[in-house]
Amino acid sequence: MSLFDWFANRRKAGPISKERQEREIADGLWSKCSHCGVLTYAKDLRSNALVCPDCGHHNRVGSDERIEQLIDPQTWCSLSDQLRPTDPLEFRDRKSYTDRIQDTQAKTGLNDSVITGVGELHGLPVALGVMDFRFMGGSMGSVVGEKLTRLIEQGTRDRIPVIIVCASGGARMQEGMLSLMQMAKISGALQRHQEAGVLYMPVLSHPTTGGVTASFAMLGDIIIAEPEATIAFAGRRVVEQTLREKLPDDFQTAEYLLNNGFVDMIVPRTQLKKTLAQLIRLHQPIESREHTNHTMPPTSVPVLDRFPLTTHTVD
């Protein structure tokens, strides 16, 4: 139902006051699209994965809601959720990092900018990490690095696909070089996951930039992007300053990266769960080959179990 219809219905029932309309927006009954400004009934917007039914704009999704969108009900089990940032540099800009952490935690109810866990996606076990832009612009510090590394390590151990939904301004400056090093740490975990022959699919949502782009966002076996998401290494303004010239309109969008060969596909959010499930199923060995791998499995497994040649028949 569009707001126009709603008002039309309301008008039949008698005029509503401007105050009432404003109150209902404030109460969250109505949600305003950040792109086209059209008001949509909040429940309708949510059931459409926060994609504007009017213009197709992908409104920002919080980590909790993203997990709801992707994971089957009652199957989610979060990991390392006690991990919290601290202030190893005793960093202070116009505000101390300690205060910034506390204020953001109070405002968002989040410990840091990523939630990780395992769950089922259309019945398929996955290890899922979801970044949350609301927490200091989704920036990556020690907590993000440690949580994602543990998640990937678990994916490697249990041989389950890893999915990371990216939304980040890059490395968190308030943790200095510790943040930069998380890029290497996560990439190292992904190297082992890849060597184990398990699928990794990052989903690049708006915006995915900086150190996240220069590490796990670009290391997927398959890389999925949301429509119109900004995906960049250097920020648009930085590039503009470097060159002092006008940039193409679609510069650093998901569509631009698709054209240049750096993402595999652009998937509307409403189709994301279905697409991920399809891709996971396509990478599953058919049943009789369940225990065979095309790469070396962990060396702790006895050789005979590693290569069950007798079951290697074609069916």
Place this chain on the structure above:
Amino acid sequence: MSNAERRPLLLDFEKPLVELESRIIQIRELAEENNVDVSDQIEQLEGRATQLRREIFHSLTPAQRLQVARHPRRPSTLDYIQAMTDEWVELHGDRSTGSDDKALVGGVARLAGRPVVMLGHQKGRDTKDNVARNFGMASPSGYRKAMRLMNHANRFGMPILTFIDTPGAYAGVEAERLGQGEAIAYNLREMFRLDVPIVCTVIGEGGSGGALGIGVGDRLLMFEHSVYTVASPEACAAILWKDAGKAPQAAEALRITATDLQNLGILDEILPEPDGGAHANPLAAAATLKQALVSSLDHLSTHAAAELRELRYQKFRDIGVFLEPAT
């Protein structure tokens, strides 16, 4: 070198030192003209100059270190390679993007009798060279060339020595179009796969992801006045202070010095610089670096490939500071 040529290279905190040095020259000239023996006085003044140089360079602020790290005369990757190696053959091209990035150089070399692959960011030695070298800001092609050379080293069992000296990876339209993020990311992952010893040294400026793109190794070394930073202090100040003029404060807050990085558990070894910085005595700095690299390689060569990779993984695995209350 005339004073006019020196002036733009003079760092502001070196001023008292330079004043003292020019006074020594003046006195010496006057003494010669008048045929007076002032050798005692000169000796005393020179002693004071040495003392002053030591004092200045031992108490540099992070912002001052940044100036030393960016000094136009600071020895570059090719300077060190030429000074340290018995043989050196530069190799070119990434074999994919159709260009050869001059901001990132590499090749095969012999170091103290041992064949190695060496590669690093290359800043220019003068304005013209700097333009050709893009001020040491590598493009995706540079990172792909680096990876190609590292894979080469791996195939032939040669250790890899990388030299970090960049303001950051290049931020241009072409760099973005050709996948700057992907090029760096790929190196970060693949460097964990290599079976040969890797030693990375920050010889000048370690600028963010552009530095890390050749910075995943078994040991990280850093010269005393080098810096290594998550974002340039100028960019950090512009974003967090909303004032690029606050760069000195940002340099302080970001903890970019060798000592800071050692305290954070990121750095393995600090290489002392000659008094006055590496540019004051490049050959002495090269000798220090060579000795450190050779002893690192002697040590790392005792590990089998699998062990080396495990240790490399754990080295990075352990980096990070966070709280985890028991539940």
